[in-house]
Amino acid sequence: MTAPRLLDVAAAAGVSRATASRVLAGTPRNVDPDLARRVEEAARRLGYRTNHSARALRTGTTGTVGVVVPSLANPYFVQLADAIAQQVRAAGGQLVVSDAANSPAIEAEQIETLLSGRVDGLLVVPVSAAASGPAVRAAAGRAPVVLFDRWAHGSGTAAVTLDNAAAMRLLLDHLEGLGRHRIALVAADQASSSGAERLAAFTAARGAGAATVLLPSFTTDAGRTAGRRIAARRAEVDAVVCGADVLAVGLVSTLQRSAVSVPGEIAVTGFDDTELLELLDPPITSIRHPLADMAERALALLQGPAADRTESVERFAPQLVVRASTDADAHP
Amino acid sequence: MTAPRLLDVAAAAGVSRATASRVLAGTPRNVDPDLARRVEEAARRLGYRTNHSARALRTGTTGTVGVVVPSLANPYFVQLADAIAQQVRAAGGQLVVSDAANSPAIEAEQIETLLSGRVDGLLVVPVSAAASGPAVRAAAGRAPVVLFDRWAHGSGTAAVTLDNAAAMRLLLDHLEGLGRHRIALVAADQASSSGAERLAAFTAARGAGAATVLLPSFTTDAGRTAGRRIAARRAEVDAVVCGADVLAVGLVSTLQRSAVSVPGEIAVTGFDDTELLELLDPPITSIRHPLADMAERALALLQGPAADRTESVERFAPQLVVRASTDADAHP
DNA sequence: ACAGTGTGGGAGATCGATCTCCCACGGCTC
DNA sequence: GAGCCGTGGGAGATCGATCTCCCACACTGT
Incomplete structure (x- = not known):
């Protein structure tokens, strides 16, 4: 029992393949309503499904x-991918997600794999602001590419990101408003634009001598390392801003093991507003990204004219979500 | 600047398309090494990439x-998808992951989308043992489908899962060996085969009257609900087995908020061995799935003869990972 | 020297849907 | 009533890679 083809549907409906295609693919062309019904009926009866390889070959697009x-x-990043998936699906498309394993080399491979005739366009959250540029630029020469959440030098394409500087200001204003002035930053992954921008904004606001703990990567484990260092200097610090939620979670659990009270002795903030934050006691204050808006904009750029994708960075406004890790009276 | 086709490569190398195809697609056929080098050189020079839609249309497979x-x-499930992705990539293929949003209806849609000419085969972790069956059976009639981690009634295909009964025995033996005898189960998502099997195994071992807390879904929030109920009955319980890590994490954080010491007063175990478990103090004892082996087997079934995919369940041996939530002396 | 054998290469068919013509037909104008 | 136009449908070309032949040539054994 081989799968029915458009030809079979057309024969069953007593029309030509062209007409069947016009009906089923929704080509903008008037077809006699009666014929259309017959085609649809036949397609349903035979269990016809369009062959996507054939359509992609002919039209040059994959959806x-x-x-x-x-x-x-x-x-x-799971949350981010999900936000994009929602938008793509709403537009009738499909999303393929690849993991770069935090390596620019693997990232380049994944871009190459996806781009060789499998996708119409590509969103990339670049691993590194410096090292990801060339691969992205090469990709952008072959298909529409838009950077998301982070940018990369020399990418040759547009980026849709969070306004990290504004986010940092929100956090610092919030902490200072609560009377915290000995604020330390736990920053990770300076190679990424988001890591670098968060550090730069902190330094700009607090002065070059401000306390910072620099870590290689955005992982919970790095957060624990930071926790040990902060615990050792607990007398000098009354608040810690973490550059990512995964860091904050590791940090808070380590601080608590060292009997440092949060927020009593040290207030802590995260960044990204993931579900992780609700796990701990206290739940952690964080920054929410307007992912739905960002995804919508990025997809519009992807599908729009190439002229709109010149190298640039578009920044979206962050939102502060206050929880008990900074303000014990914040409602749960 | 239109993309180079096989025809262009063949012309540049001074051979026919057939020969160029034999070289680049690795058809099992002898080609003069000298010609082969010329073809490869030309392909590299022109920046040729095979058009996957065309290949898929002709060969009927997508890789x-x-x-x-x-x-x-x-x-x-992220971890599970990653384990599968590793195996698929090692075999030179690509993996597409879809999220069913815990709904059999959306699951059926996702299966349909993927199956219409986009994938060679499908692994499904069914949302529900009862409700997912029909959609899976329909899919299995059109392409190779194998169930993974869970099974579904009437699916008409093979399933590769964990031996949940053995896992439950490992946990109970471990707890009883530590002198814990008033053990409660926190079970979720009875609609799934894994949820149901874990509950059944617990009941079989501890008797029908054994303490259980049943929850609708595998979420951290459900874990917190369970935590409140267990805390209210703290005198009757000295150990809690959770049917999933996300439950255990919510449970432990809630118990600690209620000043119940873990494991001092109540020992807690998770299920699935995700990274979440390292977040809390104490880290949580859990069950590790042999995901790499399971993925390897599932893919072998997918690519093997249809006769091997008759409805059946193959169970893999679990592994107990002891952490401080059950045994305070376990090393970190 | 010749039929037989084996090896490597090429011409053309093929996968299935869509797109580009072109044609038939009915209604309209003057 | 003849020419025009607009509408709807069909035949065939097309997308790009692979596969199925079949042919040319070199080498073998008698």
Whole structure:
């Protein structure tokens, strides 16, 4: 029992393949309503499904968008991919997600794989601001590419990101408003634009001598390392801003093991507003990204004219979500 | 600048398309090494990439495997998808992951989308043992489908799962060996085969009257609900087995908020061995699935003869990972 | 030297849907 | 009533890679 083809549907409905195609693919062309009904009926009866390879070959489009994220082990990127998937599906498309394992080399491979005739366009959350540029630029020469959440030098394409500087100001204003002035930053992954921008904004606001703990990567484990260092200097610090939720979670659990009270002795904030934050007691204050808006904009750029994709960075406004890790009276 | 086709490569190398195809697609056929080098050189020079739609149309295969998981919000399924992705990539293929949002209806849609000419085969982690069957059976009639991690009634295909009964025995033996005898189960999602099997195994071992808390879904929030109920009955319980890590994490954090010491007063175990478990103090004892082996087997079934995919369940041996939530002396 | 054998290469058919013509037909104008 | 136009449908070309032949040539054994 071989799968029915358009030809079979056309024969069953007593029309030509062209007409059947016009009906089923929704080509903008008037077809006699009566014939249309017959075609649809026949398609349903035979259980016809359009062969996507054939359609893609003929039309040159696949209806699929790809996204490459640094690592799905970080729940923030899962959430991000999900936000994009919602938008893509709403538009009748499909999303393919790839994981770059935090390596620019693997990232380049994933981009290459997705781009060779499998997707119409690509969103990339670049692993590194410096090292990801060339691969993205090469990709952008072959198909529409838009950077998401982070940018990369020399990418040659547009980026849709969070306004990290504004986010940092929100956090610092919030903490200072609560009377916290000895604020330390736990920053990770300076190679990424988001990591670098968050550090730069902190330094700009607090002065070059401000306390910072720099870590290699956005992982819970790095957060625990930071926790040990902060605990050792607990007398000098009354608040810690973490550059990512995964860091904050590791940090808070380590601080608590060292009997440092949060927020009593040290207030802590995260960044990204993932579900992880609700796990601990206290839940952690964080920054929410307007992911739905960002995804909508990125997809519009992807599908719009190439002229709109010149190298640039578009920044979206963050939102502060206050929880008990900074303000014990914040409602749960 | 239009993309180079096989024809262009062949012309540049001074051979026919057939020969160029034999070289680049690796058809099992002898080609003069000298010609082969010329073809490869030309392909590289022109920046040729094979058009996957055309290849797929002609060969009828896409080199892509799909997997549908109940929800990527549960980190266990992210981990599971990653294990499958590793195996698929090692075999030179690509994996497409879809999220069923814990709904059999959306699951059926995702299966349908993936199956219409986009994947060679499909792995499904069915949302529900009862409700997922029909959609899976329909899919299995059109392409190779194998169930993963869970099974579904009337699916008409093979399933590769964990031996949940053995896992439950490992946990109970471990707890009883530590002198814990007033053990409660926190079970969720009885609609899924894994949820149901874990409950059944617990009841079989501890008797029908054994304490259980039943919850609708595998979420952290459900874990917190369970935590409140267990805390209210703290005198009757000295150990809690959770049917999933996300439950255990919610449970432990809630118990600690109620000043119940873990494991001092109540020992707690998870299920699935996700990274979440390292977040809390104490880290939580759990069950590790042999995901790499399971993925290897599932893919072998997918690519093997249809006769091997008659409805059946193959169970893999679990592994107990002891952490401080049951045995305070276990090393970190 | 010749039929037989084996090896490597090419011409053309093929996968299935869509797109580009072109044609038939009915209604309209003057 | 003849020419025009607009509408709807069909035949065939097309997308790009692979597969199925079949042919040319070199080498073998008698």
